[in-house]
Amino acid sequence: MFTRNTPLKIISCLLLAACISFGSFIQTSYAEEDLMDFAKEAGYPIKEGYQPKASIVIDAESGQILWADQPDLAWHPASIAKIMTMYLAFEAMEQGKFTLDTTVVANEKYVNISQIYALSNNKITLGIDYPVRDLLSMMIVPSSNVATLMVANLVSDNDEAAFIHKMNEKAAELGMTNTTYYNSSGAQVSAFEGFYQPEGIDPNGDNLSTARDLAILAYNLIKKYPDVLTYTSQPVVTTMKDTPYAETFETYNYSLPGAKYGYDGVDGLKTGSSPSGGFNYIATAKKGDVRLIEVILGVGDWSDQEGEYERHLAGNAILDHAFSTYEYKKLLSKGPNTINQENIILDEDFYGFVKQNSGPRFALSNGQLTLDNELGQVSPNIPAQSVRYQQSDQKSADTQTDKQAKQKKTQQAPTEKRGHNYLLSGSLAALGILLIAFSRLFRKRISGVRRGSRKTSTTTSRLLCTLGALFILSAIIVIIFL
Known part of the structure; x- marks a missing residue:
């Protein structure tokens, strides 16, 4: 039913809703800001439909998260899996198993793998010795699957299944709790046409990870083996220099300075793309004494190669926002x-x-x-x-001071209270006396009027007198009981 108070109630509800909406607006956190908006403002406009499915930015020194959007979303990282293979290669060199100058002889299996058109690769010539340092460059820049397998087999003494188990053990050790590896390079075993068959491994298994887990991997890789950046920081690289087998490759990391979407400070790490994962990207950038690591997953669709470029616009925007928002x-x-x-x-x-x-x-x-x-x-x-x-x-001195202040306040409280009571009592008494005086004055003033009015005046005078007496009584009660 519409009542006299209804408009007031409606206005109150509207005001309350406005307060709630305003409160939600001002409490927007960094991770909740709209990527599309700040990317455009930063000069890296992202096309509709190319926003990453998941992303994260961390401080490379402390592991502190500066940005996170769906960081625990399970995703297929594609060739980013090569980063774990590189980690295990550096670890093996640290343990003295081989060096950067150690060579791997190209056998017939490796030659056949290098000729699989569906896989990213480079040329491999039968019987040629390939130094580890060149194989690492081939892994990172052209994302060579055959070079990755050659390094993995060197680490595991040609036990392909053992290497994959080692990848999963290392992931667990580093705290990558949502990661599972089925291959060493990011390409499914079934794509190698029978030339790569790790025993007991599902040939159709597709590596799974998350933005958080890949950031953990990159954090540990850079922290423990910073020399990896010498392999990830060049937009153009030539392998097997001064030999008939030299090849020059341009990076897929278009955020490297000098590349198409170069961002100042970027010096790694790895891109990856596949039909199941879309376009992915791990980057690291350093400005001054600050180094950040970011992971971008799921940009665009494999059927649309535009995502290969859009992932770098998204990556540059998020990096730029982290650098400019945090200090x-x-x-x-x-x-x-x-x-x-x-x-x-x-x-x-x-x-x-x-x-x-x-x-x-x-x-x-x-x-x-x-x-x-x-x-x-x-x-x-x-x-x-x-x-x-x-x-x-x-602390103890301050605590003692606080106690003394509280005691002093407690001691002062009764005195202050009594002062307030005296003031209240005096006011009530004064008001009572004033009312009684008015009642007497009112009675005298109407003494000469006619009889009909005198009865009414007497009633009014008595009422004023009664109220005055009540106020005086209240004053007495305040003094005695409060």
Whole structure:
């Protein structure tokens, strides 16, 4: 039913809805911002339909997440799988199993694989020795499947199935909890026409991973084996130099400076594309002392090769937004600090990433201070940057001061309360006396009027007198009981 209060209720509801909408607008977080909008503003306009299915950006030093959109979406990474093969190759060299100068002889199997048209490859000549350093360049730049298999077999002593098991074991060790490998290069075993048959491995199995897991892999690769960037940073590379088998390749990483969509600071890592995965990309870029790692998955569709370029527009936009939105700086100085109402002493200066024009939040636990980042760490295996602290002696002094202040406030409270009561009592009493005085004045004023009005005036006078008495009684009650 429509009542007199209905318009007021409607207005109140509208105001409440407006407040809720406004609150939602101002609380938009970085990861919820629209990629299409800020990509256009940054000069990297992405066409409709080419937005990545998943993406993530992390700090390459600390593992702190700066951007995340569907980071745990299961996806087929395609040739990005070669990054794990490269990781295991560098690990094997670290263990002394071989060196960059170690050679692999091209046998008939490798020659046959190199001639499979459906696979990305390079020329392999029967009986020629191929140094590991050249095979690594072939893996990264032209994304050669045969070169990848030659390196994998070197690591595993030609046990193809053992190498795939090793890939999965390493993924588990690094904390890549949603990754499964079925092959060493990103191409399904069935695509090798019988020349690559790891025993016990599903030939139609397609590698699965996530943006988060691939960021974890890239983080560990760059952290442990930074020399990998010498193989991923060149837009053009020539392998087997000064031999009759020299080949020159242009990179598929179009975000490298000098390439089609060059972005300042990019120096790796790897692209990948397939019918099941679309167009994917892992990049790393360094500006000043800051290095970021990003993963872009699922741009476009395999049937439309435009995605090969659009993935770099998306990657450049997200990298640019991370670099311009966050800043790495000193957040706290060594020595005394007050954090979360705790007085502490830091052992050293504390640095970290924070959004520009926003204050950092910190967490204190077990003598360690960390940055309380809203997006967290890329992996629980990678702890947040921290600095040791000690409790300050000032804390006990401050606590004692607080207690004394509370006691003083408690002591002052009754006095203040009594003062308020006296003021209230006096006001009530004054008002009562004033009403009684008005009742007497009113009675005298109408004493000369006719008899009919005198009865009414007497009633009014009595009412004023009664109210005055009630106010005086209230004043007495305030003094006695409050």
